[in-house]
Amino acid sequence: MTSLLKKEAQPKNRPEEEHEPAKEAVFRTEGLNLWYGKKQALFSVDLEQKEKEVTAVIGPSGCGKSTYIKALNRMVEMNPEVKITGRISYRGEDIHSRRFPVEELRTRVGMVFQKPNPFPKSVFENVAYGPKIHGIRDKKLLEEIVEESLRGAAIWDEVKDRLQENAFGLSGGQQQRLCIARCLAVEPDVILMDEPTSALDPKSTLKVEDLVRELKDKYSIMIVTHNMQQAARISDRTAFFLNGEVVECDNTDKIFSTPADKRTEDYITGRFG
Amino acid sequence: MAEYIDHELVHKRLPRRIALNKTVRGLFLASTLSGLIVLAVLLFDVIRDSWGWLDWQFLTSVTSFSPEQAGIIGAISGTLWLMMIVGPLTMILGVATAVYLEEYVKEGRVRTFFETNISNLAGVPSIVFGLLGLTVFVRMLGMGSVVLAGGLTMSLLVLPIVIVASQEALRAVPSYLREASFGMGATRWQAIRTVVLPAALPNILTGMILAMSRAIGETAPLIAIGIPALLIPLPGSLFDSFTVLPVQIYYWTIDAALTAEYAYMAAATIVVLLVIMFLLNATAIFIRNKFQQRF
Numbered sequence: 001m002t003s004l005l006k007k008e009a010q011p012k013n014r015p016e017e018e019h020e021p022a023k024e025a026v027f028r029t030e031g032l033n034l035w036y037g038k039k040q041a042l043f044s045v046d047l048e049q050k051e052k053e054v055t056a057v058i059g060p061s062g063c064g065k066s067t068y069i070k071a072l073n074r075m076v077e078m079n080p081e082v083k084i085t086g087r088i089s090y091r092g093e094d095i096h097s098r099r100f101p102v103e104e105l106r107t108r109v110g111m112v113f114q115k116p117n118p119f120p121k122s123v124f125e126n127v128a129y130g131p132k133i134h135g136i137r138d139k140k141l142l143e144e145i146v147e148e149s150l151r152g153a154a155i156w157d158e159v160k161d162r163l164q165e166n167a168f169g170l171s172g173g174q175q176q177r178l179c180i181a182r183c184l185a186v187e188p189d190v191i192l193m194d195e196p197t198s199a200l201d202p203k204s205t206l207k208v209e210d211l212v213r214e215l216k217d218k219y220s221i222m223i224v225t226h227n228m229q230q231a232a233r234i235s236d237r238t239a240f241f242l243n244g245e246v247v248e249c250d251n252t253d254k255i256f257s258t259p260a261d262k263r264t265e266d267y268i269t270g271r272f273g
Numbered sequence: 274m275a276e277y278i279d280h281e282l283v284h285k286r287l288p289r290r291i292a293l294n295k296t297v298r299g300l301f302l303a304s305t306l307s308g309l310i311v312l313a314v315l316l317f318d319v320i321r322d323s324w325g326w327l328d329w330q331f332l333t334s335v336t337s338f339s340p341e342q343a344g345i346i347g348a349i350s351g352t353l354w355l356m357m358i359v360g361p362l363t364m365i366l367g368v369a370t371a372v373y374l375e376e377y378v379k380e381g382r383v384r385t386f387f388e389t390n391i392s393n394l395a396g397v398p399s400i401v402f403g404l405l406g407l408t409v410f411v412r413m414l415g416m417g418s419v420v421l422a423g424g425l426t427m428s429l430l431v432l433p434i435v436i437v438a439s440q441e442a443l444r445a446v447p448s449y450l451r452e453a454s455f456g457m458g459a460t461r462w463q464a465i466r467t468v469v470l471p472a473a474l475p476n477i478l479t480g481m482i483l484a485m486s487r488a489i490g491e492t493a494p495l496i497a498i499g500i501p502a503l504l505i506p507l508p509g510s511l512f513d514s515f516t517v518l519p520v521q522i523y524y525w526t527i528d529a530a531l532t533a534e535y536a537y538m539a540a541a542t543i544v545v546l547l548v549i550m551f552l553l554n555a556t557a558i559f560i561r562n563k564f565q566q567r568f
Contacts, residue, residue, distance in 0.1 A: 080379045107458030117449040119468055130457040133467065152395065179453070186457050 024051040026190055026220045027072055032086035034064075034071060034244075036079065041067045043244045045087070049190065056231035056252065057224045059273065065224045066114075068241065069192045070223070073109045074102050090190075097154035107134065112186035114195045116175035118167035118182070123150075123159050126167050126178055130186035145185050153181035153218050154211050173204020180211065191215065193223040197230065209234050228268055233254050240264045319547075322540030324497045331541055335507065336521075340534035345542050350507050351420070351500075352489055352514035352549075358424025358511070359431065363483055366428070367435030368470075371477075374436075375443040376465055395433035402430040403497025411498050418499040421511040426494050431484040438480020442473040475564035482557040486550045492519040518546045 027049035034042035042064045049055050050071075056064040057097070070076035072088060074095060088095050095105050118126050127146040136142060146163070150156040155177040167178055176196060183191060193212070197205040212221060212234050225231050231238050232252060238262075239249035248255065248264045259265045266272055303429025370391075378384045406426030416422040446469050454464035470477075500516050508515040522542045529536035 073456065075452065078452070080381075080457070103458045103460055105458075108455055111456040113449065113452065113456070115449060117453045119450060119453065120472060129454075129467070133454075133457065133459045133463045182453075183457070 001264055024049055025049065027222070028089045029068075029072075030087045031088075032068075032071065032088060034067060034076070035081075035083045037081040041244050042071070045244075045246050047239055047246055049220055050237070051220055051221050052216060052218070053236040054212060054221045054223060054234055056235035056238045057222060057241060058226075058228060058231050058238060058267075060267065061226075063241040064244040065241045066194050069111075069194055069222055069224050071116075072192055073106050073111055074080060075106075075111065102177070108188055109188055109190045109192060110186055112176070112180050112183055112193040112196045115199050116172055116179050118170075118175050118178055120166065120168060122164050123178060124163040124169050127182050130182060134186065142161065146228070149181040150178075151186040152184045152215070153177045154183060154207065161216070171204070173200050173207060176200060176204065176208060177211065180208070180215075184215075188219065190220045190222065193221065195224050195226060198226060198263075223229035228256075240267060242267070260267045284287060298513045316547075319540045319543045322537050323544045326534075326537045327541040327544055331538070332545070339536060340532060342539060345518065345521055345538075345545065348516050348518045348521040348542065349545070352517045354420045354508050354511075354515055355424050355427060355488065355517055356485060358421065360485060362424070362428045363432050363435045363484060367432055367481075367484075368477060369440030370432075370436045371443055372465060372470075375440050376461060376469065389435050390483050391436055395437065398493075399430055399491055400493040400497055402426055403494030405429070406494060406498045408547070416512070418501070418514060419512045420508050420515045422498055423495055423500060423515065423517075424511075426498055427488045427491060430491060430494055431488045432448055434484040434487060435480055439473070439477045439484065442476030442480065443469060446472045475560050479557045479561045482553050482560070486553040486557075489517075489549060489553070490519055490546065492523055495520050496523065518542055518549075522546070 005030075005177045012088060025048045027047075029045055029047045032042055032045040033040065043185070045068060047066075047068075057069060059065045067076055071084065072090075072095075076082055077084070084096075090100075090109065093100050095102075119129060124146055125150050128142045131145050132143060136145070147156060147160075150159060158174060159178070162169075164207060167175060170178060176199070180191075180196075197208050200208065209230060212223065215221060216236075223231075223235065235252045237249065238255040240247045240255065240259075240263075242263055248259060248261045250260070255264060256268060259268065296308050331344045332349070333346050334342060335347050336345075337343040374384055374387055378387070403426060406422060406429070409421035410416050410425050411418055450472060451459075451464050454468045455461075459467070495517060500520055501514060504511075522539045525535040525539040527543065529539065
């Protein structure tokens with residue numbers, strides 16, 4: 001609830017702020033082109049992710065929205081065919097800079113995937129995984145982190161008695177919140193979510209949505225979604241992608257009430273997509 | 274709409290079609306059984322020949338010119354010594370190679386080059402490995418026909434099997450597990466060590482065991498490097514002479530022309546070898562079923 005109130009308290013329109021210095025931009029994308037082999041998937045994308053905001057990325061299948069957020073933590077480059085031009089900066093630093101190891105980027109920029117992907121380990125080990133690879137060995141500290149992260153992902157009460165059980169035994173919705181907890185355990189600055197509710201039932205979807213609204217107090221979140229109601233419910237800003245281009249990016253209220261572009265209007269009113 | 278199907282004709286022809294189906298099924302069954310029958314005949318034959326010879330005394334005695342006193346403890350311990358080299362060596366080299374090819378090298382010419390040559394290696398006849406072992410380990414490095422030389426030769430022989438099995442095991446690990454790990458800032462090695470290898474381990478072990486059972490049964494390369502079969506003390510170190518079960522079988526079978534009892538002793542040794550191989554294969558199946566994870 002608090003997060004909702006906070007949203008109301010913010011000024012509704014901040015026109016032309018893209019031209020201001022990158023004070024509160026966590027991610028800034030400038031002229032991003034991306035190819036899978038010979039096929040271009042993103043065309044000159046300019047976008048910003050602001051501090052402690054939820055940005056929803058919407059658009060029809062194949063429009064490049066997943067490709068875009070996977071470019072932000074360089075996950076997309078795991079495909080050896082991918083070529084990129086343009087610039088993405090995280091808090092002013094070029095993420096492709098040699099001085100910025102990809103491991104460090106991904107420590108600060110967590111990701112929640114489309115399909116819940118817990119490790120075939122216990123609930124505890126799943127959440128402790130991130131802290132462990134970053135060198136935390138102290139058992140007491142790990143226990144604290146695990147509890148805090150599970151609480152942060154609103155799943156502590158459901159799993160506190162089964163921390164040693166295999167995570168595969170949890171329901172799909174619980175697995176996804178476990179993955180969010182696992183992501184929180186690394187204490188990220190930004191969380192990227194790639195259609196995190198598309199594999200979940202409506203009830204679990206609502207839980208994850210509530211969670212996203214809560215997390216906004218502490219984290220900057222970018223969420224790709226197929227579901228426009230979801231974008232409207234949980235985001236501050238919305239970016240509409242079409243055929244690899246950003247058609248429009250503005251405050252969510254504005255996008256869903258008076259979009260500037262005819263194509264945005266057609267999409268959100270369900271005329272295509 | 275015109276009728277394309279003449280139902281009366283279909284009805285008339287159907288019995289023949291069904292009969293053909295049954296005949297074909299019978300032929301396939303016979304083909305399947307032919308392998309099993311040969312195995313059964315083989316088992317029956319060796320068990321009958323070995324009857325009365327395979328006892329505790331036979332398992333625990335050293336070789337002797339006198340058939341009543343001879344046993345195969347030498348060959349058994351030689352086989353164990355061999356495994357102690359082949360197991361760890363192929364595990365380390367094979368898994369490391371597979372990890373490098375699957376996890377580190379991007380798909381492309383380099384990987385194709387490596388993989389093609391590993392397949393080539395897998396196709397090289399075992400006697401050639403024996404000659405390689407004879408040239409390099411026994412003669413060039415001056416080891417002689419000892420445990421270490423045999424173990425290294427045998428390791429080379431089964432290494433491609435371990436590599437290919439490990440590669441397949443790694444490929445079967447779903448990519449979303451790697452992504453989850455990389456997504457939290459893990460290095461490639463951390464993802465491999467904490468997620469990929471544990472998930473692939475059951476299949477890697479299965480491949481290992483199958484490679485071991487191949488190594489236990491191979492005869493030609495060891496004969497090529499010149500290991501003896503008779504009247505040698507039990508090996509006590511990597512630099513002692515040794516013999517193994519299949520080589521013992523080979524020499525006893527040849528010598529059966531001189532001493533008829535050797536044929537029965539060879540049969541008894543075959544039974545021991547087969548039991549070991551069945552046990553290994555059963556372990557492999559057990560591991561596969563027990564630890565195979567649902568992803």
